Amino acid sequence: MNTGYVWHELYGWWDMGSGGLAPADPRMGLQPLAHWAHPDTKRRLHELVAVSGIIESLTRISPRKATEEELLRVHLPEHVHRIQRESDAPKGGDAGDGNSPFGAGGYEIARLSAGGAIALVEAVVQGKVDNGYAVINPPGHHARSDHGMGFCVFNNVAVATRHVQRELGVGRVAVVDWDVHHGNGTQQIFWEDPSVLTISIHQERCFPTDSGFVEESGAGRGEGFALNVPLAPGSGHGAYLYAMSQVIVPALRAFKPELIIVASGLDAGIHDPLARQLATSETFAAMTRQILDVAGDVCGGKVAILQEGGYSPHYVPFCGAAIIAELAGIEPLFDPYLAVTAGSRGFDLEPHQRREIDQIVDETRSRYPG
Numbered sequence: 001m002n003t004g005y006v007w008h009e010l011y012g013w014w015d016m017g018s019g020g021l022a023p024a025d026p027r028m029g030l031q032p033l034a035h036w037a038h039p040d041t042k043r044r045l046h047e048l049v050a051v052s053g054i055i056e057s058l059t060r061i062s063p064r065k066a067t068e069e070e071l072l073r074v075h076l077p078e079h080v081h082r083i084q085r086e087s088d089a090p091k092g093g094d095a096g097d098g099n100s101p102f103g104a105g106g107y108e109i110a111r112l113s114a115g116g117a118i119a120l121v122e123a124v125v126q127g128k129v130d131n132g133y134a135v136i137n138p139p140g141h142h143a144r145s146d147h148g149m150g151f152c153v154f155n156n157v158a159v160a161t162r163h164v165q166r167e168l169g170v171g172r173v174a175v176v177d178w179d180v181h182h183g184n185g186t187q188q189i190f191w192e193d194p195s196v197l198t199i200s201i202h203q204e205r206c207f208p209t210d211s212g213f214v215e216e217s218g219a220g221r222g223e224g225f226a227l228n229v230p231l232a233p234g235s236g237h238g239a240y241l242y243a244m245s246q247v248i249v250p251a252l253r254a255f256k257p258e259l260i261i262v263a264s265g266l267d268a269g270i271h272d273p274l275a276r277q278l279a280t281s282e283t284f285a286a287m288t289r290q291i292l293d294v295a296g297d298v299c300g301g302k303v304a305i306l307q308e309g310g311y312s313p314h315y316v317p318f319c320g321a322a323i324i325a326e327l328a329g330i331e332p333l334f335d336p337y338l339a340v341t342a343g344s345r346g347f348d349l350e351p352h353q354r355r356e357i358d359q360i361v362d363e364t365r366s367r368y369p370g
């Protein structure tokens, strides 16, 4: 496979300050510590791809900065201009929810992240590569049209989708979001749009806690073009693959997209601090195989995978590398962390998980878009 790959050093310079979700404050007993979303996690993924030699099998694609016009296809001017203004302030600003700080010059990096998404998706659509992975940062799937949130500033997936629809004549796009948190921003942006099927598989009521329910299915002309697969905490390899095969793959086959974009958060990984799921690098590789198989049948294998969240600096690199190796059709990297959790309960499909997923099938199958 000719697999495209995007990374830029500036993605590793995204500054979220210290203190995680609660800023350091000794009066509250909160000590300074690297933010959950410290960019080193993404940089370590890139460096594993490089040091392991996987990168030799990939086609490097240079990102560019998304233009203001490209951002305005999915975001309101007030949002884009506020980020621009705060980015010029000496200490930067916040994406929009008070928990998503960024440093001075953040606007430029956020544009480079959205532009990295554009560059990869464009290369896949134009056939310059067969498929590809973009390790972009900051992430985007929580960013709504009017404000950012959840560490996301601009919705990279949405910006790239609109780009190929407007500039390259692509019609139907499916977005499969396997970040462990709900892809609420992407869903909101395409809520009434039947040309984009948004699918999110996530931990139920993890973040945001008030969205991502099975009942949410789009509105107006977009009714039936949003699909949510909320999984109980503690879902692992078996539950994820079962949900993919029973719900997501059939929906993709019914929709027949011309392109599949995966919003690839790696925070369903078993060692992630911001969720409670049990996926391993093997889970991510197997889900990638499922996506490639259906893409081979419906859209000539056109798959672009864009980085979203992922907060374990130890484990994110191995999960990302497993996906990239699967895309490129090369030997998977040895994952030393598999031995750490081997034999634990939770990897196989549990009866209660099967029941819940079967119930999602019952509730959603009648409204799969065709």
Ligand code: ZN
Pocket: 179, 180, 181, 265, 267, 308, 309, 310
């Ligand atoms: Zn996430």
